[in-house]
Amino acid sequence: MKNIDITSDIHSYFIYKNFKTIFWSNWVLFQTWNYLIIAWDIDEEITTIQKSFDDIINNANYKKIIVTFGNHDLRFNVSDEDFNINDSISKYEFLINHFHGYKDKIHIIDKEDFVIEENKQIITWNMGWYNYTIRSVDKFYLEKYYHVNFDKMSFWSTIFNDRRYIKFNEKIKWNIDFAKYLEDKLVERLRNIKKYYNNYEIIAISHIKPSNELEKESPYYFDYSPEKW
Numbered sequence: 001m002k003n004i005d006i007t008s009d010i011h012s013y014f015i016y017k018n019f020k021t022i023f024w025s026n027w028v029l030f031q032t033w034n035y036l037i038i039a040w041d042i043d044e045e046i047t048t049i050q051k052s053f054d055d056i057i058n059n060a061n062y063k064k065i066i067v068t069f070g071n072h073d074l075r076f077n078v079s080d081e082d083f084n085i086n087d088s089i090s091k092y093e094f095l096i097n098h099f100h101g102y103k104d105k106i107h108i109i110d111k112e113d114f115v116i117e118e119n120k121q122i123i124t125w126n127m128g129w130y131n132y133t134i135r136s137v138d139k140f141y142l143e144k145y146y147h148v149n150f151d152k153m154s155f156w157s158t159i160f161n162d163r164r165y166i167k168f169n170e171k172i173k174w175n176i177d178f179a180k181y182l183e184d185k186l187v188e189r190l191r192n193i194k195k196y197y198n199n200y201e202i203i204a205i206s207h208i209k210p211s212n213e214l215e216k217e218s219p220y221y222f223d224y225s226p227e228k229w
Contacts (some may be wrong), residue, residue: 006038036056
């Protein structure tokens, strides 16, 4: 990815817990280019996300910091109630609206695409969500022989933490609903990009891989067949 710095999975709580900053010399990259992408999982607390942004803004000179969020950022905790947030979906909407344009440096791509005219690049996508609408035969074998339970988000005796900490609401009640909601938004944006930015390099940033149908739109897609595995 030319002329762009990128990092992810900052998990700032652990940095600040050890009295470090994000620009501690042994942690996040030093600034090389004019743009930085932060690809998800900054922190589970909103105040720490803001502290992290301030840390980077105050210690670097990026034109823009392009961000998408991840499952850790959306995990619901008691401190969210201070912002009148009662579930993870509301938290997602709050994060993209509250931090988009923060100090004129933060650009949330879940809110809108980001165009770098000098590079003829457009950065798009959103964080994505768990879409396990796989082929029924695959689901059967995974559940029977590997003790996978998609609905309970479990694998053998392990239960994913997101099953415990992601809190849905009445509008979006489960993973598939949320995945579909994000994918529908994404399809519309990709169509607009194809229409208006057809000669630009497209950079896609996502925390969770797209659904199988969207994946087929990629020039790098290759079809799955059991014989190859």
